[in-house]
Amino acid sequence: MKVIWNNEIVERSEVKIDMEDRGYQFADGVYDVVRAYNGKFFTLNEHVDRLFSSAEKIEMALPFTKEELKQLLSKLIQENNIDTGNVYMQLTRGIGIPRNHSYPDSELIPPVFTATTTIVPRDQTKMDQGITAFIVPDMRWLRCDIKSISLLGNIMAKHEAHKKGCDEAILHRDGVVTECSSSNAWMIKNDTIYTHPDGNLILPGITKIMLLKVARKAGIPVKEEVFTIKDLEEADEVFASSTTIEAMPITHINGNPVGQGKRGPVVEKLQQLYVEAVEEQCGQIR
Ligand SMILES: Cc1ncc(COP(=O)(O)O)c(C=O)c1O
Structure with missing residues (x-):
């Protein structure tokens, strides 16, 4: 299995990351996940832009340009023969000795970048x-717009749901309702689709952007407006996106x-529109 380690493609076993890496010590880093269909990336530009934006928000710089990263990622999925699957990218602040919460000047320590692939049909x-879903209080921090590798709030919430x-x-x-533990949350009431507006309380999902785009194009009413857990009880349909x-x-x-307790017609329509958007970039989905 090949991976990206900084700006090279290497065997996974060759990667060496220091235990004093601030990603390991403080979860001081950011990540992103992009999906490929038929060996081609879907919304690669958007994911790379968001990774760069997350990094900038925590005053980190990537060790390459967006173009160089896109080329490396394309080469990685080719070398690992990824037809339909996910690429996980992670950037951490690098070695922090002596240990100190405050981070050093980014020019003094090189960040560490890695990317791995998984086949996910x-x-x-x-x-x-x-x-199925379970409602849990959102105990996360107030910068959920940053795709931080510090995911304790998310994983504890998902674990709570799994226990139920x-x-x-x-x-x-x-x-x-803000979002879900690893996806954006949506509700449909009287044929109008609702989802939380972007801001510091949710991750600006790339799937969310695409779904808003295809829904608006198809003339389906969409409102980026907050809704409550009480509204969920009366919703016609609810769905998650990622x-x-x-x-x-x-x-x-x-x-x-929720509603009839099965997939509703608006979600089904959105699924079709999303597949069409994927097929425009990646070819027919088998
Ligand atoms: C908390 C959270 N919200 C939303 C999303 C959806 O984002 P995207 O559509 O870009 O995958 C994710 C995806 O991992 C997430 O972890």
């Missing part, structure tokens, strides 16, 4: 059947059915 059955036998956690702050799950129906919340 589309799970059409799951996308047809949907998933559910697939995903829907997060709320004082009753207002690079890896696309538009995923949520059929049950806290054990209660």
